[in-house]
Amino acid sequence: MTKADLVLVNGLVHTPSGPFQGDVAVVDGKILGVGSYPDAARRVDCTGLDILPGVIDSQVHFREPGLEHKEDLESGSRAAVMGGVTAVFEMPNTSPNTDSEMRVHDKLERAEHRMWCDHAFYVGATAENAESLADLERIPGTAGVKIFMGASTGSLLV
Incomplete structure (x- = not known):
C-alpha cells in the first residue's frame, strides 16, 4: 500500500454513496x-468536521x-479556493460582454x-451572435452558453 503524505482522520467523509466516518x-x-x-507522514484530526x-x-x-474594482479573476478564484471550490464557471455579463470568439x-x-482553480467561461447569447453560438460553445475553455431572459448588461437579453 502506498504511504500517504497526508491523512485527514475521523471526519465525516461525503461520497456519492453517502456520508461515513473515516x-x-x-x-x-x-x-x-x-x-x-x-x-501517514502527517495526520490532521477532523473530528466534528465534514x-x-x-x-x-x-x-x-x-x-x-x-x-x-469589485473583483477580478485572480481575487475571485483565490476566494473560491479558500472556500473549498476547485472549479468555477464564470458568467459573461462583464464589460464588455463575453459574447464573441475574440x-x-x-x-x-x-x-x-492568474486563476487559482480550474475554470471555464460562459458565452453570452445575444440576438447578434445567435447564428454562431454552436461554434462559440465549442471553443476549449468555454462552459456553455448563458441565455439571459431578463435585463442584464449590454445586449445580453434574448
Whole structure:
C-alpha cells in the first residue's frame, strides 16, 4: 500500500454513496483513497468536521474585464479556493460582454497563470451572435452558453 503524505482522520467523509466516518488519504496533493489509513507522514484530526470533494461553482461573477474594482479573476478564484471550490464557471455579463470568439480568448488569456482553480467561461447569447453560438460553445475553455431572459448588461437579453 502506498504511504500517504497526508491523512485527514475521523471526519465525516461525503461520497456519492453517502456520508461515513473515516479517513481521506492524500499523496502529492491528490486523493489516494477513502477508508482507514493508519500510516501517514502527517495526520490532521477532523473530528466534528465534514470532508467534501472539491466543490464546483457553476455561476460566478468575477467582473473582469470592466469592473475589476469589485473583483477580478485572480481575487475571485483565490476566494473560491479558500472556500473549498476547485472549479468555477464564470458568467459573461462583464464589460464588455463575453459574447464573441475574440472575447472568449481574451478571458482565457487573462486567466492564464492568474486563476487559482480550474475554470471555464460562459458565452453570452445575444440576438447578434445567435447564428454562431454552436461554434462559440465549442471553443476549449468555454462552459456553455448563458441565455439571459431578463435585463442584464449590454445586449445580453434574448
